[in-house]
Amino acid sequence: xxxxxxxxxxxxxxxxxxxxxxxxxxxxxxxxxxxxxxxxxxxxxxxxxxxxxxxxxxxxxxxxxxxxxxxxxxxxxxxxxxxxxxxxxxxxxxxxxxxxxxxxxxxxxxxxxxxxxxxxxxxxxxxxxxxxxxxxxxxxxxxxxxxxxxxxxxxxxxxxxxxxxxxxxxxxxxxxxxxxxxxxxxxxxxxxxxxxxxxxxxxxxxxxxxxxxxxxxxxxxxxxxxxxxxxxxxxxxxxxxxxxxxxxxxxxxxxxxxxxxxxxxxxxxxxxxxxxxxxxxxxxxxxxxxxxxx
Amino acid sequence: xxxxxxxxxxxxxxxxxxxxxxxxxxxxxxxxxxxxxxxxxxxxxxxxxxxxxxxxxxxxxxxxxxxxxxxxxxxxxxxxxxxxxxxxxxxxxxxxxxxxxxxxxxxxxxxxxxxxxxxxxxxxxxxxxxxxxxxxxxxxxxxxxxxxxxxxxxxxxxxxxxxxxxxxxxxxxxxxx
Numbered sequence: 521x522x523x524x525x526x527x528x529x530x531x532x533x534x535x536x537x538x539x540x541x542x543x544x545x546x547x548x549x550x551x552x553x554x555x556x557x558x559x560x561x562x563x564x565x566x567x568x569x570x571x572x573x574x575x576x577x578x579x580x581x582x583x584x585x586x587x588x589x590x591x592x593x594x595x596x597x598x599x600x601x602x603x604x605x606x607x608x609x610x611x612x613x614x615x616x617x618x619x620x621x622x623x624x625x626x627x628x629x630x631x632x633x634x635x636x637x638x639x640x641x642x643x644x645x646x647x648x649x650x651x652x653x654x655x656x657x658x659x660x661x662x663x664x665x666x667x668x669x670x671x672x673x674x675x676x677x678x679x680x681x682x683x684x685x686x687x688x689x690x691x692x693x694x695x696x697x698x699x700x701x702x703x704x705x706x707x708x709x710x711x712x713x714x715x716x717x718x719x720x721x722x723x724x725x726x727x728x729x730x731x732x733x734x735x736x737x738x739x740x741x742x743x744x745x746x747x748x749x750x751x752x753x754x755x756x757x758x759x760x761x762x763x764x765x766x767x768x769x770x771x772x773x774x775x776x777x778x779x780x781x782x783x784x785x786x787x788x789x790x791x792x793x794x795x796x797x798x799x800x801x802x803x804x805x806x807x808x809x810x811x812x813x814x
Numbered sequence: 815x816x817x818x819x820x821x822x823x824x825x826x827x828x829x830x831x832x833x834x835x836x837x838x839x840x841x842x843x844x845x846x847x848x849x850x851x852x853x854x855x856x857x858x859x860x861x862x863x864x865x866x867x868x869x870x871x872x873x874x875x876x877x878x879x880x881x882x883x884x885x886x887x888x889x890x891x892x893x894x895x896x897x898x899x900x901x902x903x904x905x906x907x908x909x910x911x912x913x914x915x916x917x918x919x920x921x922x923x924x925x926x927x928x929x930x931x932x933x934x935x936x937x938x939x940x941x942x943x944x945x946x947x948x949x950x951x952x953x954x955x956x957x958x959x960x961x962x963x964x965x966x967x968x969x970x971x972x973x974x975x976x977x978x979x980x981x982x983x984x985x986x987x988x989x990x991x
Binding site for chain 1: 972
């Protein structure tokens with residue numbers, strides 16, 4: 521009996537030791553365009569505000585977590601194209617070259633954000649300057665795979681679900697009819713999960729992606745709040761940004777902020793009719809990504 | 815139809831006279847859980863540890879002399895793991911069904927083994943996966959209606975190998991242990 525109690529105490533001690541997140545870098549790469557310089561594509565109102573708010577919020581979260589913050593902001597707004605505020609006619613090659621040039625370690629966090637148009641069918645981003653310029657999801661994923669670190673993608677564009685490769689190990693509980701979400705329940709996943717659970721399709725790219733819509737849906741330039749994209753508005757609030765006062769804040773409860781905390785919070789807080797028409801999609805893995813730790 | 819009824823009647827009578835007793839039970843377990851994900855999902859090659867809490871209901875357990883056959887159903891919860899390389903195994907709920915055989919070594923000791931299926935639901939991600947596996951338990955009955963158990967399980971599915979080892983309590987509700 522004594523030996524059993526000792527064994528249980530050892531087990532409980534091992535289990536209760538909380539791992540500490542190593543402090544490294546948080547790198548925020550954001551591409552946002554209102555298409556004021558790009559002919560042939562409909563202009564958008566909210567991407568510049570999306571980028572500004574996200575960069576402010578992520579910077580404050582990274583700093584509070586004790587991590588070094590770095591940002592690369594590719595912006596098209598008010599007829600100008602800038603990188604970190606400096607005028608430059610940037611292209612998708614500049615974006616990919618920036619990614620490749622990053623010096624990162626395994627525990628660094630790279631957050632990639634895109635707010636702009638997405639192409640029907642491919643889900644390609646349209647970062648301009650010409651209306652034919654495209655950044656394809658496969659190009660972005662393959663480039664991200666070349667660098668160390670954990671990658672988190674926040675994509676606010678139409679057809680962005682193309683970025684969620686079906687390589688996750690888990691089966692979703694969402695069901696769609698005519699491109700609209702009709703239910704989200706564990707019961708929906710039970711039968712489809714049988715095949716997926718015993719196949720070997722899973723692939724770990726160390727990329728956790730969260731998109732504004734499926735591969736067949738549009739996303740919205742604004743919905744609840746005219747200042748931000750519909751998806752980005754709920755993403756900002758989930759991260760702790762005060763959208764009323766337009767101020768970056770630290771969430772009150774502290775602790776860890778993980779990728780699936782954000783996914784769950786966005787899905788819960790989004791109005792049902794918005795979520796039905798533009799259903800946020802996430803990479804489905806049993807391992808969660810710890811974004812910030814206080 | 816008449817033949818079917820006759821056969822069933824004879825079978826039931828035989829079972830009753832063979833000393834079969836209905837032996838339902840309920841139980842709870844607290845275990846150490848260790849998960850090894852495939853390289854496809856986890857490059858670190860780490861073992862992800864957590865606790866695992868499980869409650870079991872066994873309404874269809876039948877005892878014939880020293881032998882016991884049952885179909886227990888259980889639900890469980892596994893909290894999230896420690897942080898490792900900026901990752902954390904997410905918390906999940908489980909539901910399991912297994913087929914189990916037990917042998918009463920003596921009045922006080924029972925050894926059980928079985929196999930079954932488990933469904934695991936990661937609620938924040940809103941996604942799930944199946945696994946199949948086996949279980950082995952040793953039980954000691956300090957009282958006629960109550961046992962202390964040492965359960966071990968091993969399940970594979972969803973690119974993960976899950977192992978648990980713990981301690982539990984089982985309460986026998988039926989005629990005899």
